[in-house]
Amino acid sequence: MLELRKDLFADERDDNLKEIGKGTQRQDMLGHVTGTSPYFDDHKLQGMLHLKVVRSTHSHARLRRIDTSEA
Amino acid sequence: MSVSVKTFATASEAASALSSDRAARYFGGGTLLMRALNEGDTSITTVVRATDRGLNRIETSGGRIVIGAGVTFARILAERELPFLHAAARSIGGPAVRNMGTVGGNLFAPSPFGDFTVALLALDAMISTQGSLGARDIPIDEFLQTRERQSGTLVLAISCIKPATGEAFRYRKIARIRPKGGSLITLAAHLPTNAGRVTGARIAFGSMAPLPIRARAAERALEGRALDAAAIGAAAAVIGEGTSPPDNALASAWYRREVAGVHLKRLLAGQE
Amino acid sequence: MAKTALQFRHNGRETATFVEGGANLLMVLRDQIGDMTAKFGCAQGGCGACTVLIDGEPYLACLMLAESVEGRSVETLDGIRSGPNLHPLQRAFADNFAAQCGYCTPGMLMAAKALLDRNPQPSRAEVVEAISGNICRCTGYEPIINAVLAAASGGRARA
Numbered sequence: 495m496l497e498l499r500k501d502l503f504a505d506e507r508d509d510n511l512k513e514i515g516k517g518t519q520r521q522d523m524l525g526h527v528t529g530t531s532p533y534f535d536d537h538k539l540q541g542m543l544h545l546k547v548v549r550s551t552h553s554h555a556r557l558r559r560i561d562t563s564e565a
Numbered sequence: 566m567s568v569s570v571k572t573f574a575t576a577s578e579a580a581s582a583l584s585s586d587r588a589a590r591y592f593g594g595g596t597l598l599m600r601a602l603n604e605g606d607t608s609i610t611t612v613v614r615a616t617d618r619g620l621n622r623i624e625t626s627g628g629r630i631v632i633g634a635g636v637t638f639a640r641i642l643a644e645r646e647l648p649f650l651h652a653a654a655r656s657i658g659g660p661a662v663r664n665m666g667t668v669g670g671n672l673f674a675p676s677p678f679g680d681f682t683v684a685l686l687a688l689d690a691m692i693s694t695q696g697s698l699g700a701r702d703i704p705i706d707e708f709l710q711t712r713e714r715q716s717g718t719l720v721l722a723i724s725c726i727k728p729a730t731g732e733a734f735r736y737r738k739i740a741r742i743r744p745k746g747g748s749l750i751t752l753a754a755h756l757p758t759n760a761g762r763v764t765g766a767r768i769a770f771g772s773m774a775p776l777p778i779r780a781r782a783a784e785r786a787l788e789g790r791a792l793d794a795a796a797i798g799a800a801a802a803v804i805g806e807g808t809s810p811p812d813n814a815l816a817s818a819w820y821r822r823e824v825a826g827v828h829l830k831r832l833l834a835g836q837e
Numbered sequence: 838m839a840k841t842a843l844q845f846r847h848n849g850r851e852t853a854t855f856v857e858g859g860a861n862l863l864m865v866l867r868d869q870i871g872d873m874t875a876k877f878g879c880a881q882g883g884c885g886a887c888t889v890l891i892d893g894e895p896y897l898a899c900l901m902l903a904e905s906v907e908g909r910s911v912e913t914l915d916g917i918r919s920g921p922n923l924h925p926l927q928r929a930f931a932d933n934f935a936a937q938c939g940y941c942t943p944g945m946l947m948a949a950k951a952l953l954d955r956n957p958q959p960s961r962a963e964v965v966e967a968i969s970g971n972i973c974r975c976t977g978y979e980p981i982i983n984a985v986l987a988a989a990s991g992g993r994a995r996a
Contacts, residue, residue, distance in 0.1 A: 519931050526939030527927040529874030529914035533940065536873040568859035570841070570904060592902065596882050599900040602859050603880040612859060612902070639894075659970015660948065661888055661895040745969055746883075 568602065572614040579615035580695035580719035589613050591719055593635060593670035596662060620669075620721065623647070629691075630727050634669025634720040638681065641668070649727075649734045653684035653753070656738040658745050669720040672705075673712060676772055677747035677815055680738050682709070683777045686769035687753035688725035688734065694718045709776045726755060733757055737832045738771075739824070741815055748772045749816045750825060752832050756792065763787045763796070768829070773808040773821060782806035783829065797833045801826035845906045847872065848916025856903040863887045863898035866913065874914035874943050878972075885971035888944035889913050895951040895970070914943040917950060926950055929988035930981070937975035944971045949985045958989055 525531030550557070570592075573579040583589050589611040592598050601609060620635035625646035632641075641647055641654040642663065657666060657680055671681040672692065682705075690705040696718035705723075708715065728734040736753045740746040751771030756763050766787045768780040782803035790796040810821035830836075840855040847870060854869050863880075866872045866889070878886030880899045887898040890912040917924045923931070926949050936942045945968055952959055952967035959967070964985045965978075973981060 517932075520934075520936070522939060523931045523936060526936040526942045527923065527930045527946065528918075529876075529943040529946075531939050533876070535877060538868070567857040570858045570902065595900045595902055595905075599861055599902065600881050603861060603899065658882070659885060659895075660951065660967060661885065661897045661970050662882055664894050664896055665882075665900060742972075 568610055568612050570612045570614065572616060574616055576615050576617040576620055576719060576721055577695060579613050579617070580721075582611070582613045583719050584697035584717045586611055587717065590716060591615075593667040594637060594665035596658075596666045597670055597673060615719075622722075625727070628727065629724045631722055631724045632668050633722050634667060636668050638663040638666050638668070649731065650681075650684060652736040653681050653738075656680050656736075656740070656745065656751075662745070668723055672708065672720060672723075673715075676775060676811060677749075677813060679777060680748055680751045680771055683751045683769045683771035684736050684753040685723060685725055686777050686779065687736075687755045687767045688728075689755070689767060690723050690725040692723055693721040695721055706779065712776075728755060729757065732835070735832050735835070737828060739828055747813075747815050750810075750821055750828055751777075752828055754832055756787070756833075758792070761791050762789050763792055764789065768800075770808065770825070772815075773810045773825060775809070775811070778807065780804055780807070780829075787833075792833060794834075797830050800833065801830045804829050841904050843904055843907055845908060846910045848912055849910075860903045861899055862889070862896075862901035862903045862906060862911070865903040866898060866911075872913050872915050876940055876943055878940070878944075883972070884941075885944045885948065885968075886941055888947045888971060890947055890951055893951065893954060895948050897970075912947070912950075914946055917946065924950070925988045925991075926953065926985070929984040933980050933984035933987055935976060935980040935984035941971055941973040941975075945973065945981055949981075949988070952985070953989055959985070961986060 522531055571582055573582065579591065583591055588609055590598050590609050590613065592612045592614045598612065620633040622631070622633045623636060623644055624631040630647065638654040638657050639660070641650050654663065657663060668681060671679055674682065686705050692703045692705055692708045694701050694703060734755050738751045739749045741749065748771050750773060752768070754766065754768045756766050758764065766784045768783050769777055770780055771777045783800040786799040786803055787796055804826045805822050808822070808825070810818040812818045840857055842853065843856050844851065844853045846852070852870060854865065856865055863875055863877060866875050867877070875889055875898050876886040877899070878884035882897050882900045885897065888895050889898045891906060892910050917927065926946055930936055930942065930946065948968050948971050952964065956963060961982065964982050968981060
Protein backbone atom coordinates (compact mmCIF):
# COMPACT_ATOMS: atom_id res chain seq x y z
CA MET A 495 0.00 0.00 0.00
CA LEU A 496 1.54 3.32 -1.10
CA GLU A 497 1.78 6.02 1.48
CA LEU A 498 0.90 9.47 0.14
CA ARG A 499 3.17 11.90 2.01
CA LYS A 500 0.93 14.93 1.60
CA ASP A 501 2.94 16.88 4.17
CA LEU A 502 5.95 16.95 1.84
CA PHE A 503 4.05 18.49 -1.08
CA ALA A 504 1.56 20.66 0.70
CA ASP A 505 2.98 23.92 -0.59
CA GLU A 506 3.40 22.73 -4.18
CA ARG A 507 -0.02 21.69 -5.26
CA ASP A 508 -3.60 21.26 -4.40
CA ASP A 509 -3.40 17.69 -3.31
CA ASN A 510 -6.88 16.46 -3.97
CA LEU A 511 -5.58 14.86 -7.20
CA LYS A 512 -8.08 16.79 -9.30
CA GLU A 513 -5.58 18.51 -11.60
CA ILE A 514 -7.09 17.17 -14.80
CA GLY A 515 -9.23 19.75 -16.56
CA LYS A 516 -7.75 22.72 -14.72
CA GLY A 517 -5.67 25.26 -16.60
CA THR A 518 -2.38 25.47 -14.75
CA GLN A 519 0.75 27.51 -15.23
CA ARG A 520 4.22 26.13 -14.66
CA GLN A 521 5.48 26.98 -11.18
CA ASP A 522 8.48 28.74 -12.63
CA MET A 523 6.56 30.61 -15.32
CA LEU A 524 6.40 33.91 -13.47
CA GLY A 525 10.17 33.85 -13.00
CA HIS A 526 10.65 33.05 -16.68
CA VAL A 527 8.48 35.85 -18.04
CA THR A 528 9.97 38.40 -15.67
CA GLY A 529 13.54 37.25 -16.30
CA THR A 530 14.06 36.61 -12.61
CA SER A 531 14.39 32.79 -12.65
CA PRO A 532 17.87 32.40 -11.18
CA TYR A 533 20.08 30.49 -13.59
CA PHE A 534 23.53 29.53 -12.54
CA ASP A 535 25.23 32.50 -14.18
CA ASP A 536 22.86 34.92 -12.48
CA HIS A 537 24.44 34.31 -9.09
CA LYS A 538 27.33 36.66 -8.56
CA LEU A 539 29.31 35.85 -5.46
CA GLN A 540 32.17 37.58 -3.73
CA GLY A 541 35.59 36.18 -4.50
CA MET A 542 34.40 34.12 -7.47
CA LEU A 543 37.05 32.37 -9.52
CA HIS A 544 36.57 32.29 -13.29
CA LEU A 545 37.75 29.49 -15.47
CA LYS A 546 38.16 29.11 -19.17
CA VAL A 547 38.70 25.75 -20.78
CA VAL A 548 41.58 25.57 -23.23
CA ARG A 549 41.38 22.55 -25.48
CA SER A 550 44.00 20.80 -27.53
CA THR A 551 43.69 21.46 -31.22
CA HIS A 552 45.17 18.07 -32.03
CA SER A 553 43.30 14.84 -31.41
CA HIS A 554 45.13 11.90 -29.88
CA ALA A 555 48.05 14.16 -29.07
CA ARG A 556 50.38 13.65 -26.14
CA LEU A 557 50.47 16.61 -23.78
CA ARG A 558 54.10 17.41 -23.16
CA ARG A 559 53.92 20.82 -21.51
CA ILE A 560 51.38 23.47 -20.59
CA ASP A 561 52.49 27.11 -20.82
CA THR A 562 50.64 29.05 -18.15
CA SER A 563 52.59 32.29 -18.41
CA GLU A 564 49.78 34.23 -20.15
CA ALA A 565 47.22 32.87 -17.72
CA MET B 566 41.91 42.49 -21.90
CA SER B 567 40.72 45.82 -23.17
CA VAL B 568 41.14 47.51 -26.51
CA SER B 569 41.41 51.13 -27.34
CA VAL B 570 38.37 52.51 -29.20
CA LYS B 571 39.02 55.42 -31.54
CA THR B 572 36.19 57.24 -33.26
CA PHE B 573 36.81 59.59 -36.18
CA ALA B 574 34.53 62.09 -37.88
CA THR B 575 35.74 61.31 -41.39
CA ALA B 576 36.29 58.08 -43.27
CA SER B 577 39.75 59.20 -44.39
CA GLU B 578 40.97 59.76 -40.82
CA ALA B 579 39.62 56.34 -39.90
CA ALA B 580 41.33 54.82 -42.94
CA SER B 581 44.66 56.33 -41.87
CA ALA B 582 44.31 55.01 -38.35
CA LEU B 583 43.42 51.61 -39.73
CA SER B 584 46.24 51.32 -42.23
CA SER B 585 48.90 52.58 -39.84
CA ASP B 586 48.28 49.97 -37.14
CA ARG B 587 48.42 46.27 -37.87
CA ALA B 588 46.53 45.49 -34.68
CA ALA B 589 43.65 47.82 -35.54
CA ARG B 590 40.30 46.64 -36.91
CA TYR B 591 37.41 48.64 -38.27
CA PHE B 592 34.11 48.47 -36.41
CA GLY B 593 31.20 48.40 -38.85
CA GLY B 594 28.18 46.75 -37.24
CA GLY B 595 30.18 44.75 -34.74
CA THR B 596 28.81 41.37 -35.76
CA LEU B 597 32.24 40.07 -36.80
CA LEU B 598 34.56 42.22 -34.69
CA MET B 599 32.76 41.87 -31.34
CA ARG B 600 32.59 38.14 -31.81
CA ALA B 601 36.38 38.08 -32.19
CA LEU B 602 36.85 40.31 -29.13
CA ASN B 603 34.42 38.20 -27.10
CA GLU B 604 36.43 35.13 -27.98
CA GLY B 605 39.60 36.83 -26.73
CA ASP B 606 41.37 37.58 -30.01
CA THR B 607 44.57 39.15 -28.73
CA SER B 608 45.70 40.30 -32.18
CA ILE B 609 43.32 43.27 -31.95
CA THR B 610 44.38 46.16 -29.74
CA THR B 611 42.56 49.06 -31.40
CA VAL B 612 39.02 49.40 -32.69
CA VAL B 613 38.49 52.15 -35.27
CA ARG B 614 35.07 53.70 -35.88
CA ALA B 615 33.90 56.48 -38.18
CA THR B 616 30.79 58.63 -37.92
CA ASP B 617 31.17 59.86 -41.52
CA ARG B 618 27.66 59.93 -43.01
CA GLY B 619 29.08 59.23 -46.45
CA LEU B 620 29.48 55.66 -45.28
CA ASN B 621 25.72 55.39 -44.90
CA ARG B 622 24.56 56.81 -48.20
CA ILE B 623 22.49 54.99 -50.83
CA GLU B 624 22.38 56.30 -54.39
CA THR B 625 19.88 54.70 -56.73
CA SER B 626 19.45 57.31 -59.44
CA GLY B 627 22.48 56.47 -61.57
CA GLY B 628 23.11 53.50 -63.87
CA ARG B 629 24.76 51.62 -61.01
CA ILE B 630 23.60 51.55 -57.41
CA VAL B 631 26.01 52.91 -54.79
CA ILE B 632 25.71 51.67 -51.21
CA GLY B 633 27.88 53.04 -48.41
CA ALA B 634 29.82 50.34 -46.57
CA GLY B 635 28.08 51.22 -43.30
CA VAL B 636 24.55 50.62 -44.61
CA THR B 637 22.83 47.94 -42.52
CA PHE B 638 20.65 45.15 -43.86
CA ALA B 639 17.67 46.67 -42.07
CA ARG B 640 18.23 49.81 -44.11
CA ILE B 641 18.46 47.81 -47.36
CA LEU B 642 15.11 46.24 -46.52
CA ALA B 643 13.60 49.65 -45.88
CA GLU B 644 14.85 51.01 -49.20
CA ARG B 645 12.07 50.80 -51.79
CA GLU B 646 14.47 51.42 -54.65
CA LEU B 647 16.39 48.21 -53.91
CA PRO B 648 13.77 45.45 -54.10
CA PHE B 649 16.17 43.11 -55.87
CA LEU B 650 18.43 43.10 -52.78
CA HIS B 651 15.66 42.41 -50.30
CA ALA B 652 15.76 38.63 -50.53
CA ALA B 653 19.50 38.63 -49.83
CA ALA B 654 19.21 41.12 -46.95
CA ARG B 655 16.32 39.19 -45.39
CA SER B 656 18.31 35.97 -45.43
CA ILE B 657 20.81 37.38 -42.98
CA GLY B 658 20.32 36.88 -39.25
CA GLY B 659 17.15 37.99 -37.54
CA PRO B 660 15.85 41.54 -37.08
CA ALA B 661 18.51 42.34 -34.46
CA VAL B 662 21.43 41.18 -36.60
CA ARG B 663 20.00 43.13 -39.53
CA ASN B 664 20.00 46.29 -37.43
CA MET B 665 23.71 45.81 -36.87
CA GLY B 666 25.33 43.99 -39.80
CA THR B 667 26.63 46.13 -42.64
CA VAL B 668 27.06 45.58 -46.36
CA GLY B 669 30.78 46.39 -46.04
CA GLY B 670 31.27 44.01 -43.15
CA ASN B 671 29.59 41.15 -44.96
CA LEU B 672 32.44 41.21 -47.50
CA PHE B 673 34.64 39.82 -44.73
CA ALA B 674 32.21 37.27 -43.32
CA PRO B 675 33.74 33.79 -43.51
CA SER B 676 31.98 30.78 -44.97
CA PRO B 677 29.23 29.66 -44.21
CA PHE B 678 28.23 33.33 -43.87
CA GLY B 679 28.59 36.18 -46.33
CA ASP B 680 25.37 35.70 -48.26
CA PHE B 681 24.91 39.33 -49.25
CA THR B 682 28.37 39.23 -50.76
CA VAL B 683 27.23 36.36 -53.01
CA ALA B 684 24.47 38.61 -54.34
CA LEU B 685 26.99 41.42 -54.91
CA LEU B 686 29.30 39.04 -56.75
CA ALA B 687 26.51 38.23 -59.20
CA LEU B 688 25.84 41.96 -59.58
CA ASP B 689 29.37 42.80 -60.75
CA ALA B 690 30.12 44.89 -57.66
CA MET B 691 33.03 47.31 -57.38
CA ILE B 692 34.46 47.93 -53.94
CA SER B 693 35.66 51.46 -53.17
CA THR B 694 38.44 51.34 -50.64
CA GLN B 695 40.91 53.58 -48.93
CA GLY B 696 44.13 52.00 -47.80
CA SER B 697 47.78 52.83 -47.25
CA LEU B 698 48.21 53.16 -51.03
CA GLY B 699 45.35 55.65 -51.30
CA ALA B 700 41.89 55.26 -52.77
CA ARG B 701 41.17 52.32 -55.06
CA ASP B 702 38.16 50.76 -56.72
CA ILE B 703 38.56 46.99 -56.76
CA PRO B 704 36.33 44.52 -58.63
CA ILE B 705 34.66 42.28 -56.09
CA ASP B 706 36.23 39.07 -57.44
CA GLU B 707 39.70 40.49 -56.85
CA PHE B 708 38.71 41.99 -53.51
CA LEU B 709 37.51 38.66 -52.20
CA GLN B 710 40.65 36.87 -53.26
CA THR B 711 42.83 39.38 -51.42
CA ARG B 712 40.53 39.98 -48.47
CA GLU B 713 42.84 38.31 -45.96
CA ARG B 714 45.22 41.18 -46.61
CA GLN B 715 42.51 43.83 -46.56
CA SER B 716 41.95 44.29 -42.84
CA GLY B 717 44.07 47.46 -42.92
CA THR B 718 41.96 48.89 -45.74
CA LEU B 719 38.73 50.75 -45.15
CA VAL B 720 35.84 49.80 -47.41
CA LEU B 721 33.99 53.01 -48.23
CA ALA B 722 31.21 51.92 -50.57
CA ILE B 723 30.03 49.24 -52.94
CA SER B 724 28.57 49.88 -56.37
CA CYS B 725 26.69 47.29 -58.35
CA ILE B 726 24.41 46.67 -61.33
CA LYS B 727 20.82 47.80 -61.14
CA PRO B 728 18.97 44.90 -62.81
CA ALA B 729 16.70 45.97 -65.65
CA THR B 730 13.80 43.82 -64.51
CA GLY B 731 12.74 41.89 -61.44
CA GLU B 732 13.25 38.65 -63.33
CA ALA B 733 16.82 39.48 -64.26
CA PHE B 734 18.21 38.97 -60.76
CA ARG B 735 17.52 35.88 -58.70
CA TYR B 736 18.68 34.90 -55.24
CA ARG B 737 18.26 31.76 -53.20
CA LYS B 738 19.73 30.71 -49.88
CA ILE B 739 19.42 27.17 -48.64
CA ALA B 740 19.89 26.94 -44.88
CA ARG B 741 18.85 24.53 -42.17
CA ILE B 742 17.51 27.27 -39.91
CA ARG B 743 15.43 29.30 -42.30
CA PRO B 744 15.75 32.05 -43.25
CA LYS B 745 18.90 32.73 -41.28
CA GLY B 746 21.81 30.65 -40.17
CA GLY B 747 24.87 29.38 -41.92
CA SER B 748 24.31 28.65 -45.56
CA LEU B 749 24.28 25.18 -46.99
CA ILE B 750 24.45 26.78 -50.40
CA THR B 751 23.66 30.30 -51.57
CA LEU B 752 22.98 31.12 -55.20
CA ALA B 753 22.62 34.46 -56.95
CA ALA B 754 22.25 35.04 -60.67
CA HIS B 755 22.08 38.11 -62.85
CA LEU B 756 20.59 37.06 -66.18
CA PRO B 757 20.35 39.95 -68.58
CA THR B 758 18.56 39.07 -71.82
CA ASN B 759 18.68 40.50 -75.31
CA ALA B 760 15.85 39.48 -77.63
CA GLY B 761 14.99 36.62 -75.32
CA ARG B 762 18.56 35.29 -75.10
CA VAL B 763 20.82 35.39 -72.06
CA THR B 764 23.92 37.54 -72.54
CA GLY B 765 26.62 38.14 -69.96
CA ALA B 766 25.10 36.03 -67.18
CA ARG B 767 26.78 36.17 -63.79
CA ILE B 768 26.10 33.30 -61.42
CA ALA B 769 27.61 33.33 -57.94
CA PHE B 770 27.79 30.70 -55.23
CA GLY B 771 28.29 30.78 -51.51
CA SER B 772 29.41 27.79 -49.45
CA MET B 773 30.73 25.96 -52.49
CA ALA B 774 34.33 27.08 -51.88
CA PRO B 775 36.29 28.89 -49.16
CA LEU B 776 35.15 32.17 -50.74
CA PRO B 777 32.08 33.20 -52.73
CA ILE B 778 32.87 32.30 -56.35
CA ARG B 779 31.41 32.60 -59.82
CA ALA B 780 29.99 29.54 -61.58
CA ARG B 781 31.73 30.40 -64.83
CA ALA B 782 31.10 27.11 -66.61
CA ALA B 783 27.39 27.47 -65.94
CA GLU B 784 27.49 31.07 -67.15
CA ARG B 785 29.13 29.96 -70.42
CA ALA B 786 26.53 27.23 -70.83
CA LEU B 787 23.76 29.85 -70.82
CA GLU B 788 25.42 32.38 -73.09
CA GLY B 789 23.35 33.26 -76.13
CA ARG B 790 20.59 30.82 -75.26
CA ALA B 791 17.00 31.27 -74.23
CA LEU B 792 16.40 30.35 -70.63
CA ASP B 793 14.61 27.11 -71.44
CA ALA B 794 14.80 23.65 -69.93
CA ALA B 795 17.64 22.57 -72.22
CA ALA B 796 19.82 25.56 -71.36
CA ILE B 797 19.06 25.19 -67.67
CA GLY B 798 19.96 21.52 -67.84
CA ALA B 799 23.25 22.33 -69.57
CA ALA B 800 24.14 24.89 -66.90
CA ALA B 801 23.24 22.53 -64.06
CA ALA B 802 25.39 19.79 -65.58
CA VAL B 803 28.57 21.85 -65.24
CA ILE B 804 27.76 23.57 -61.97
CA GLY B 805 30.42 21.70 -60.03
CA GLU B 806 33.35 22.94 -62.10
CA GLY B 807 35.76 25.01 -60.08
CA THR B 808 34.03 24.35 -56.78
CA SER B 809 35.57 22.90 -53.62
CA PRO B 810 32.66 22.74 -51.22
CA PRO B 811 33.35 22.47 -47.51
CA ASP B 812 32.50 19.64 -45.16
CA ASN B 813 30.90 21.21 -42.13
CA ALA B 814 28.16 20.65 -39.59
CA LEU B 815 25.56 21.97 -42.03
CA ALA B 816 26.31 19.54 -44.85
CA SER B 817 29.05 17.42 -46.34
CA ALA B 818 30.96 18.40 -49.45
CA TRP B 819 29.34 15.43 -51.20
CA TYR B 820 25.85 16.65 -50.38
CA ARG B 821 26.59 20.15 -51.58
CA ARG B 822 27.90 18.81 -54.89
CA GLU B 823 24.79 16.65 -55.24
CA VAL B 824 22.27 19.43 -54.65
CA ALA B 825 24.03 22.40 -56.30
CA GLY B 826 22.57 21.52 -59.69
CA VAL B 827 19.09 20.97 -58.27
CA HIS B 828 19.03 24.38 -56.64
CA LEU B 829 20.48 26.05 -59.71
CA LYS B 830 17.73 24.55 -61.84
CA ARG B 831 15.09 25.84 -59.46
CA LEU B 832 16.70 29.26 -59.43
CA LEU B 833 16.89 29.48 -63.22
CA ALA B 834 13.40 28.09 -63.69
CA GLY B 835 12.04 30.67 -61.27
CA GLN B 836 10.64 28.00 -58.97
CA GLU B 837 9.94 28.53 -55.28
CA MET C 838 43.05 49.55 -18.61
CA ALA C 839 41.43 52.51 -20.32
CA LYS C 840 37.96 53.24 -19.02
CA THR C 841 35.38 55.38 -20.75
CA ALA C 842 32.45 57.10 -19.06
CA LEU C 843 29.08 55.92 -20.34
CA GLN C 844 25.69 57.47 -19.73
CA PHE C 845 22.48 55.99 -21.04
CA ARG C 846 18.81 55.45 -20.16
CA HIS C 847 18.36 51.95 -18.76
CA ASN C 848 14.65 51.07 -18.68
CA GLY C 849 13.85 54.76 -18.40
CA ARG C 850 16.38 55.44 -15.66
CA GLU C 851 19.39 57.66 -16.31
CA THR C 852 22.38 55.44 -15.62
CA ALA C 853 26.11 56.17 -15.60
CA THR C 854 29.05 53.82 -15.38
CA PHE C 855 32.59 53.35 -16.63
CA VAL C 856 33.35 50.74 -19.27
CA GLU C 857 36.54 49.11 -20.43
CA GLY C 858 37.49 49.57 -24.07
CA GLY C 859 35.88 46.81 -26.11
CA ALA C 860 33.42 45.78 -23.40
CA ASN C 861 30.15 44.50 -24.80
CA LEU C 862 26.80 45.80 -23.64
CA LEU C 863 25.67 42.44 -22.27
CA MET C 864 28.63 42.26 -19.88
CA VAL C 865 28.02 45.84 -18.75
CA LEU C 866 24.30 45.20 -18.13
CA ARG C 867 24.87 41.99 -16.21
CA ASP C 868 28.15 42.52 -14.38
CA GLN C 869 28.17 46.26 -13.81
CA ILE C 870 24.55 47.43 -13.78
CA GLY C 871 23.28 44.22 -12.18
CA ASP C 872 20.48 43.63 -14.72
CA MET C 873 20.44 39.86 -15.13
CA THR C 874 17.39 39.68 -17.34
CA ALA C 875 19.39 39.78 -20.57
CA LYS C 876 20.89 36.32 -20.93
CA PHE C 877 24.26 35.10 -22.09
CA GLY C 878 23.73 32.41 -24.73
CA CYS C 879 26.49 32.27 -27.31
CA ALA C 880 28.40 35.59 -27.44
CA GLN C 881 28.36 35.12 -31.23
CA GLY C 882 25.08 36.62 -32.33
CA GLY C 883 23.44 33.32 -33.16
CA CYS C 884 20.96 32.62 -30.36
CA GLY C 885 19.24 35.92 -29.54
CA ALA C 886 19.12 35.32 -25.78
CA CYS C 887 20.72 38.74 -25.25
CA THR C 888 18.18 40.66 -27.34
CA VAL C 889 17.58 44.16 -25.94
CA LEU C 890 15.84 47.20 -27.41
CA ILE C 891 17.93 50.25 -28.20
CA ASP C 892 15.81 53.27 -29.09
CA GLY C 893 12.98 50.78 -29.58
CA GLU C 894 14.81 48.55 -32.08
CA PRO C 895 16.09 45.02 -31.35
CA TYR C 896 19.85 44.56 -31.04
CA LEU C 897 22.09 41.80 -29.69
CA ALA C 898 23.75 43.10 -26.54
CA CYS C 899 26.59 40.57 -26.77
CA LEU C 900 27.77 42.17 -30.02
CA MET C 901 27.14 45.79 -29.07
CA LEU C 902 30.11 47.90 -28.05
CA ALA C 903 28.88 49.22 -24.69
CA GLU C 904 29.97 52.76 -25.43
CA SER C 905 27.82 52.86 -28.55
CA VAL C 906 24.70 53.26 -26.39
CA GLU C 907 25.88 56.64 -25.08
CA GLY C 908 22.83 58.88 -24.70
CA ARG C 909 20.45 56.20 -25.99
CA SER C 910 17.58 54.27 -24.50
CA VAL C 911 18.25 50.64 -23.58
CA GLU C 912 15.30 48.44 -22.65
CA THR C 913 15.60 44.99 -21.12
CA LEU C 914 12.95 42.61 -19.80
CA ASP C 915 13.44 44.14 -16.37
CA GLY C 916 11.68 47.27 -17.58
CA ILE C 917 8.83 45.79 -19.60
CA ARG C 918 6.17 46.36 -16.93
CA SER C 919 4.91 49.87 -16.47
CA GLY C 920 3.24 49.11 -13.15
CA PRO C 921 2.49 46.21 -10.80
CA ASN C 922 0.72 44.20 -13.51
CA LEU C 923 2.46 42.04 -16.06
CA HIS C 924 2.85 43.38 -19.59
CA PRO C 925 0.29 41.75 -21.94
CA LEU C 926 3.13 39.84 -23.60
CA GLN C 927 4.28 38.41 -20.27
CA ARG C 928 0.74 37.38 -19.40
CA ALA C 929 0.22 35.86 -22.85
CA PHE C 930 3.46 33.85 -22.58
CA ALA C 931 2.41 32.59 -19.16
CA ASP C 932 -1.08 31.63 -20.34
CA ASN C 933 0.09 29.94 -23.55
CA PHE C 934 2.88 27.71 -22.23
CA ALA C 935 5.41 29.78 -24.14
CA ALA C 936 8.30 28.93 -21.82
CA GLN C 937 9.74 25.71 -20.41
CA CYS C 938 13.30 26.22 -19.27
CA GLY C 939 12.76 29.94 -19.78
CA TYR C 940 16.26 30.80 -20.96
CA CYS C 941 15.22 32.13 -24.38
CA THR C 942 12.23 33.92 -22.86
CA PRO C 943 13.73 37.35 -22.15
CA GLY C 944 15.11 37.55 -25.69
CA MET C 945 11.82 36.32 -27.16
CA LEU C 946 9.82 38.85 -25.15
CA MET C 947 12.02 41.75 -26.19
CA ALA C 948 11.89 40.72 -29.85
CA ALA C 949 8.10 40.40 -29.56
CA LYS C 950 7.81 43.75 -27.84
CA ALA C 951 9.81 45.42 -30.62
CA LEU C 952 7.32 43.94 -33.10
CA LEU C 953 4.11 44.86 -31.28
CA ASP C 954 5.29 48.39 -30.47
CA ARG C 955 5.75 49.00 -34.19
CA ASN C 956 3.03 46.70 -35.57
CA PRO C 957 0.21 46.05 -33.07
CA GLN C 958 -1.64 43.61 -35.34
CA PRO C 959 1.00 41.41 -36.92
CA SER C 960 0.28 38.48 -39.14
CA ARG C 961 1.57 35.07 -38.13
CA ALA C 962 4.34 35.38 -40.72
CA GLU C 963 5.39 38.72 -39.25
CA VAL C 964 5.59 37.18 -35.78
CA VAL C 965 7.75 34.35 -37.14
CA GLU C 966 10.04 36.90 -38.81
CA ALA C 967 10.26 38.96 -35.62
CA ILE C 968 11.49 36.02 -33.54
CA SER C 969 13.58 34.49 -36.34
CA GLY C 970 16.72 35.63 -34.54
CA ASN C 971 15.82 33.87 -31.30
CA ILE C 972 16.49 30.18 -30.76
CA CYS C 973 14.35 28.03 -28.47
CA ARG C 974 15.28 24.44 -27.68
CA CYS C 975 12.22 23.58 -25.61
CA THR C 976 8.87 24.73 -26.91
CA GLY C 977 9.09 24.14 -30.64
CA TYR C 978 8.18 27.81 -31.14
CA GLU C 979 4.44 27.29 -31.70
CA PRO C 980 3.41 28.29 -28.15
CA ILE C 981 5.58 31.39 -28.44
CA ILE C 982 4.03 32.40 -31.76
CA ASN C 983 0.56 31.80 -30.33
CA ALA C 984 1.39 33.85 -27.27
CA VAL C 985 2.53 36.85 -29.33
CA LEU C 986 -0.59 36.66 -31.47
CA ALA C 987 -2.72 36.34 -28.32
CA ALA C 988 -1.07 39.40 -26.79
CA ALA C 989 -1.72 41.31 -30.03
CA SER C 990 -5.38 40.34 -30.09
CA GLY C 991 -6.05 41.61 -26.59
CA GLY C 992 -4.59 38.86 -24.49
CA ARG C 993 -7.20 36.23 -25.04
CA ALA C 994 -5.45 32.98 -24.28
CA ARG C 995 -5.61 30.12 -26.73
CA ALA C 996 -5.46 26.44 -25.83
